[in-house]
Structure formats: structure tokens, C-alpha cells
Amino acid sequence: MRCEEFERVVTDLACEFLIEAAQRKRALAHARACARCAARLRQERALSAALNVAANAETAQAPAGMKTALLAAFQQQAAPAPVTRWPAPSKQAPRRVPRWMMAAAAALMLLAILVALQVLHKQSAVESSANSQTPIAQSPNSTSVTDKQDVQKKVQAAVQNDKTTKAPRAARRPMRPVFRPEMASRNRSSTETVTEFIPLTTLADATAMHSGTVLRVEVPRASLIAMGLPLNAERAHETVKADIVVGDDGLARAIRLVY
């Protein structure tokens, strides 16, 4: 036997595990002839002895109370279930729904979705036709902002139109932002003071608009003075805040000053 082979069986020898008698004999003979392997065997045997000492010194076991607790748990588990007046719940797995029933439910759901989609499609078609036919069929609040008389006229026309034609509800609620003077005043800070809207064009056709937006800007006083707005010329070098009504066509319709 060579040293490599001896190294493979030295653990078995030291632990006194089962090993072939012939192999054991050869290994021990090698240890007698090889000083290094003999030392290696003594080393392994010393370790086995130390492990045995440590193993035999260990007498710990589970605390006595554990057995009592486990026995109580065992008896509780093994006890028959209490008899109830009503049928006890079945321990079997819940009954599976038949496949034909699941397929029918799926078909019903699909049908419901299709019907809902069709209804929605019809509604949107009605809304689009209403929008194209009655562009100003809006609430009185969404009228154009020109001068006071024009506003009043459009309000009256819109109210009358609303009463006679009964436009669809969606048509009275345009999707785009609509300028409403009271909204602008509602949104502004309570500390602000604003003037009335001053029209920026005198042409009636150019003033009319279906909807628009209010932009808050800061402009030089000098430019407003140049436009003829009543501002203090001594403070021409300063800027002033203003709300400008801009129509959908991009034209500014009116302006008011914010202090």
C-alpha cells in the first residue's frame, strides 16, 4: 500500500468503521513501515478519542416539561371532533365547478362586455353629431367674452337654445377648457384685486368665440399704456400682472389687470 491509499482509509481505521479485513491488514502494515503515516494514524486516533470524550460527556436531553406538553398536544390532536347538531363541514376538497358551467359563465361575461362596448360606441356617435350641429349649445357660463351687451345676447340665445333644442347632456359639457369669468375670479387668490375685462378688439365677428382660456401673464406697464389702457404713466418702467382671454384660434380677446 502506498501513502495515498493509506490516507483514504486512515479515517475508517481511526473511527473503527467496517473495512475489509485484507485492506485493514495492508494499511496497518504500511503504518508500521512508514513513519509519516504512523504519525498520521496516531493523530486521527487521538482525534477520535477526543471526540468520544466529548460525545460521552454530553448527557443533555430535552427538558421533562416537553414530554408533558407534547403528550397533551398529541391527545388533543387524537381526540374525536365534537358532535354538532348541524352536519360537520366536510374535510373533502371543495367540489369543483363543472367545465360547462365555467364556459357558460365566460360566454355570458363576453356577451355583457360586447353589449357595453356597443352602447358606448352609440353614445359617442350621438355626442359627436351633436357637437358638430350645435357648437354653442353650451351652458350660459361658457359663452364668449366680449363686451357686456354681447355677453348678455349670447347668454339669452344660449338659454333659449337650451330650452328649445334640448341638446344631449354631453354636448352641454365641452371637453375643452371653457373660459368662465366667475371661474377665473374663483381661482384667483383672495388678496388679488382685478379690473373688469377690457376687450382688445372692436370687431364683433372677431370678438365672438366658442371657448377660450385665461392666461395669467406679467407685462410691462409701458406696453399696456401704449395700447391705450388706463395706467399710471409714472410707473411705466414697472410690470403688472394681467389675465388675458385667448380664444381657440389663438387671438387675445380681452384683458384685465391684476393688482
Add this chain to the structure above:
Amino acid sequence: MKEALATTNDETLLRLMMAGDSEAFAALYDRRQAGVYRFALRMSGSHAVAEDVTQDVFMALMRDGNQYDSRRGSVAAYLYGMARNRVLKRLARDRAFVSMSDEADDEMAGDPRFVNREDPLAELSRGETIAAVRQAILALPPHYREVVVLCNMQEMNYEQAAAIIGCPVGTVRSRLHRARAMLINKLRAMGEAEESERLKPARCAL
């Protein structure tokens, strides 16, 4: 009845237990609890963990005892296998134990100085030896620790250890060989440290 159960084999006790016989459960518990407890203790180094694991193993046996398959090993191996899984989970969770790299241990195992010193614990007393062995075992990586505990502390053979661990016999064999080389190395280092501590000159109090 109790005397009869004391000589009944584990499989019969388990079958009786699963049929609701509490005395069979008590007999099986009495027979196997110490081994399971010590295995968990040697693997973890903690009595608290050993208690938890032992209780958990027997609770699981009550619940899942009918899953035992005699073709896969003995009842004892089944119990140790459950204990092993629980201990390893605890070790992985706690990470409270030191592990050393296998490569470093292998390199040191071939060190000639290691061979020259035949008894690594020659300088230690019995109490010190026990403490040193426990400490060295706990310092092993878990997959080496478990083969030492099973084969050298719990007195199991390769086949039994392989059934518990769930690996081939050859793997257990090679792991045990390497684990013992690591242990000798660690114990030698401990013995040398102890010796050098003893030989350190005492400082004069005057």
C-alpha cells in the same frame, strides 16, 4: 403494556402512534428525544435551539408521521432528517456561527508541522478537551459539521448518515475525511494557544 412498548421497534410504535396510541408516542419520544436533542445541540451549540428543534420534530411527527416511508430509511433517520432540516434553517437564519473557508483548511491540512504533532490535544485537560472539541466542531461549516456529529458523535455509519443527509455514501465519506482534517488543525491551533498562554511569564506583582 409499557414494558411491551419498550421492546417494540420504532416502526410499530409509529404505526400505533398514528392510530392514536399516546403510550406508543410516549415510548417513541422517550427512545429518540435525547438523540435528536443532542444532535441539534451539537449542530447549533445552543440549548434553546435544541429545545425548539426537538419539540418541532415531534410535533411534525404527530402531524406528518404517516408520510414516513420505511424504504427510505429508519424512523430514527427520519427524525434526524427532520431535525437536520430545522437546524440548518436556524443556522442559515441566525448566522451566529463562524465558518472557515475549506480551501484554507485543506492547505493547512497538508502542512508538515501538522503531521509532526501527533496529538493536537496533548496539552489540554479533559475539561479543556471537551470544550475545545465542541468549539472546533461549531467552527466547521454546517455540511462538514453534520457528518462529524452524525458519524463521530452520534455513532452512525456512513449509510445511516447518508440517509439522513440525503446524499451518496461516498460524499459522506469524503466530507468526514476533510472535516476531521479541519478539526485536527483547529484543535492543534487551540492547543498551541493554550500552551503558549501557560508558558507566558507572569508579571511580577511587586
